[in-house]
Amino acid sequence: MMLGVFKAVKDANEPNGYKLYNYSKNEGLVYRTVWDLFEDRDGNLWAATREGVSKIVKGIDSGKFPVIQNYTKNDGLIHNSVLSIFQDSKKNMWFGTEGGLSKLILNKEEGYDPKSE
Secondary structure (H helix, E strand, O other), rough: OOOOOEEEEOOOOOOOEEEEEEOOHHHOOOOOEEEEEEEEOOOEEEEEEOOOOEEEEOOOOOOOOEEEEEEOHOOOOOOOOOOEEEEEEEEEOOEEEOOOEEEEEEEEEEEOOOHHO
16 A cells, blocks of 8 residues: 655756656545556556546656546546556556446546446
């Protein structure tokens, strides 16, 4: 279990040679505790939490706050409590939740509940 997410970046201007960035609910994550962290093929980070998924968009630099997109049940997830994240060969994002699987395709959420088949 992680309480937030961090990223270390090499920075010759820092005394120890790197700069540490921290991301928590204060910076836009949907929830403070992160159950799983996944880097997709485009370099974006996805954080699974009990209140949904946060996507930290690649391009973090110069201490600027990143763009964070949050996905919850209101956006189409089958359940807010997300435990795992996976990306398939077609770049679809899969979220394992306490209510089943949700699949993100081209900015559209499709819920899948294995009990319904």
